[in-house]
Amino acid sequence: MRLPLFYLAVCVASIISAQNTQIFNLNFEKVVNQVPSQWNNFGGDEYKVGIDSTVVQEGRYSASLESIKEGKGFKAWGLSIPVTFGGKKVKLTGYLKTENVSDGYGGLWMRIDPQVGFDNMNNRGVKGTTDWKKYEIELDLKPNEATDIVVGGILVGKGKIWIDNLKVTIDGKPLDKAPEKELSGAQKDTEFDAGSRFTMSTPTPQEAKNLTVLGKVWGFLKYHHLAIATGEINWDYELFRILEEIAFAKADSERDQRILTWIDTYGPVAACKKCKETTSEAYLKPDNAWMTSSGLSKELQERLVYIYNNRFQGKHYYINKARNIGNPIFSNENPYTEMKYPDTGFRLLSLYRYWNMIHYYFPYKDVMDKDWNAVLEEYIPRFITAKNELEYEVAALQIIGDIKDTHANLWGGDDQWEATKGSKYPPVHLQFIENNLVIVDFYNPEMKASLDLELGDVITSINGVSTSKIIEDRIPYYPASNQAARMRDISSEILKGNGASLDLTVSRDGEDINVKMPLYERKELDIYSWYRVPGDDVKSYKMLPNNIGYVTLANVTREDPKAIAKEFLNCKGMIIDIRNYPSAFMPFALGQFIAPRGTEFVKFTTPNLKNPGEFLMGSPLMIGAGNIAKEKFKGKVVVLVNELSQSQAEYTAMAFRAAPNTTIIGSTTAGADGNVSAILLPGGLRTMISGIGVFYPDGSPTQRVGIVPDIEVKPTIQGIKEGRDELLDKAIEIIDN
Incomplete structure (x- = not known):
């Protein structure tokens, strides 16, 4: 269920990144078809967005946001600036004018992705009616972690605001004068920007086994080996350099020897004086059993155990923790958004990246239904044989579903999967009541008189297919912690479509009634307000x-x-x-x-x-x-x-x-608690996980249990x-x- 709560703080999936240039339309002067170029808007449907040539702070245009219906949602303008520069502090300044703002506030907002910084003035927002006034937001840039700065204006609640004359400065200097970004060694490596150059059809059993071992070793080295942890090596591209050699090894012994030779190229691992053994009080302990239970050669097992015992102890390039909260932050992970359908090597990279993030940093690994160690080999053929963008998105969706976390879904980049559901919405809210799909409310009460539907109607078929059959078919594609959340999410989308209407059979007071229910564009319904x-x-x-x-x-x-x-x-x-x-x-x-x-x-x-x-x-x-x-x-x-x-x-x-x-x-x-951690995957896929474990004081769990x-x-x-x-x-x- 794509709840509105995720719009601003997490997803903002509709923001369109501006071109990688230092010229940005921050003053709204460039207008195409009555829309400011490089800008997009997102939020509730009970707002009107526009440009204004009569109320301006400077120049010819300002941008506006205005509530047009009752409700307490929000609407925002946003523009994304790629972080191609260095510096310590980023400051957004701009002017706001407000009119009758109530039950909320108007403000500027700025977010630094991924999870670097965020401020939307919610604790100092502008209310009432005010003339043009300058406001500012300043955040730590952290250029080695940041990928984009997203800026704009926001209206929460009722009223109208105008936004104009925004400026973004880095350490007090305009963007075109910002210091150069110091690139890490990993960022300087561009050899495989155009593709992995790896191809494979359906893997043989030996090849699947080779790829499984490689994926686990690759992820283990990523989070443990000094040479990778410092960020001087592009670990994604190192995979492509070794992938073919390992994948097509004819036997386990040949594969293991090649892996050993590969590990040696990164130099010796010094003895670690700070490394501590896993404490007996740990709630979850590292699961390195695969090293000794995967049929690896004795020499390779010993090498991996040695690296673990002498693992990296400093600040890591690929993993960090959120301040005060402690959930993992997966840093410096390139989403390769330009690759809508990544090639075979990049699809394997996606699988390896996700599997290892879950293996080492998911706090609820112990309450999954599946043995996570077996999941990697299961999905290797699915990711390799995904023949188009849709099949790749579905493969990702299914492995995400295996971790049984309602926070974990595809929250962006899954255009083809979303297209299969249709873009139009029903005028009714559904809920599973007494194991039936039931109409429990109308998003727009004024529409009720024109619809041949009643509260309490049980929907038994949709376009001639039984509701139970549709639900059965959809269950594998709706990740959730428990069945209650899964059925909630299915009910929210089961009546979506692309046509003008759906043919429903509803049971009402023991009688089956055929109804043609119209579908609507989202903006025509008060779904967000509901x-x-x-x-x-x-x-x-x-x-x-x-x-x-x-x-x-x-x-x-x-x-x-x-x-x-x-x-x-x-x-x-x-x-x-x-x-x-x-x-x-x-x-x-x-x-x-x-x-x-x-x-x-x-x-x-x-x-x-x-x-x-x-x-x-x-x-x-x-x-x-x-x-x-x-x-x-x-x-x-x-x-x-x-x-x-x-x-x-x-x-x-x-x-x-x-x-x-x-x-x-x-x-x-x-059954999904705990601050979320964002995960970026090749092809621009965005997902997340519950990043910390949440328990009652006596240690009783909440994940999946709710x-x-x-x-x-x-x-x-x-x-x-x-x-x-x-x-x-x-x-x-x-x-x-």
């Missing part, structure tokens, strides 16, 4: 009858907890609805109102970069500290969750569960027909009783 703001509520909180407070985190703001604490202090109970993705980070902000100081609620595992494959468990974090209210909340707290509760939503539910008098009701959540409710409550078809929110009804009942 996910972000339930109903027409402006505020995130309100008082229900019988002195019960209600809070939805879908549109909660940073300022709301203080007002909630004041208004709800003497309530009999409080309902916190997290059947959504929180719009602001609430575990501590709201948790301090309902939990005593020093309440433990979570602990994490993070990778030990000095010992790839080792994950260490940290100390528990606590909530309850803070002073938003003089007193703690003494009433009952009921938290609502379901399959829409994912990642930050699950983390928040964990925090609230730790508070006394809290009951969680609903159904199993998506937040299991104290009381399971699921919607019923009858409840949907009657327009009842059965989880909310149950929450009120719990508080009243």
Whole structure:
């Protein structure tokens, strides 16, 4: 499910990189067909974007963003600048003018990819009506890690903003005066920019085995050997230099000897005085069993074990950790975006890169269904024989699915796979209720009168094919931590298509009815608003009858907890609805109102970069500290969750569960928690993983398990027909009783 929450912070898949030149249209003066060249926009559909020749700060044009419908989404302009220069600091300056901005803010924004830096002025955004004023954002550039700087303007909530006269400077100098980028040895190696020059049809059993061993050795050396860790060698291209020689070896002994000779070319490995043995307390330990269980020669086994025991201990070129959080950052990984359909060698590179990233740096490797050591050999023929871009994308999608992580999907670069789903959307929101595909809402309520569909209708066939058959066929292509998340994602796309309509058979009150349902362009529907703001509520909180407070985190703001604490202090109970993705980070902000100081609620595992494959468990974090209210909340707290509760939503539910008098009701959540780590693969494919392990204080897992409710409550078809929110009804009942 491509939830809107990913748009700005992670994906921004629609941003178009400008040409590799120092001339950028930062002042919006170059306009083609009423669109500023080099710019693109992304975000919700309830906004209008444009250029303005009457309201400008300088020159002939400014760019504008304006809300045109109720809702609390966002819209942004963005332009991407390749980092072909050096320097320490990058600064974005620009001018903003606002008109009636409310329920959000206007601002500039800048992101340095991949995961180097980000600021969207969300803590100092512009509100109300203001005249032109200069604003700025400054971030650390880190040119050896950065690939692109993405800049622009953003409107969150309602109102209108104008953006003009942007400038990007490096250490106070304009882009054309920026210092030259110091290229690493790896970046200077361009021999295989045009292709790997490796070809192979269907591999023989010996060739498949050779390629499996090579892939594991290549990845092991990447993360352990000094010569590769410093970045002076382009490890991608070193693979292509040895690939044919190893792949076509006639026997294991010949292959192993060639690998030994290859390893020798990188020089001797000095004894390591800082290397430590894996601690017995490690939650996950390095899995190097393949070295001694893959039929390798004794000499090769000994060489690999020696390299492991004397592994690199400094700052690594290809792997780093996020500050404060600890999830892995896969740095200096070329996505080769110009290769829409990478050749055989680059497809193998993609497989090797991904397999080794998961093998050494995925915190949930222990809860996969498959033996990861066996997966590499399974996928080698699939990646080699993928005969076009679509088959390559599907092969990548399937191995991503094998790690069983709802955060892990193809989040960009999968144009051909996305095209198979169709570009048009149904006007209804679907959910699996009582194991049936059920219409639970209309994205645009005003359309309901013109559609021969009702709430509670069960869709039994689509264009003459049974729904159950379609679901069965799609399951392998929807990566997820658990079945609840997988069915959620399937339901969100099962009615997409390219035609004007779909022929549906729906079951209504025991009768089968044939319906022709129209399809719409995304911009014609309020899909984004549906996910972000339930109903027409402006505020995130309100008082229900019988002195019960209600809070939805879908549109909660940073300022709301203080007002909630004041208004709800003497309530009999409080309902916190997290059947959504929180719009602001609430575990501590709201948790301090309902939990005593020093309440433990979570602990994490993070990778030990000095010992790839080792994950260490940290100390528990606590909530309850803070002073938003003089007193703690003494009433009952009921938290609502379901399959829409994912990642930050699950983390928040964990925090609230730790508070006394809290009951969680609903159904199993998506089972994907932990800050994400981005992964770039050849062909411009973008995916990610849950980068840290998230556990309850007693060590109980959350990955794949999700937040299991104290009381399971699921919607019923009858409840949907009657327009009842059965989880909310149950929450009120719990508080009243």
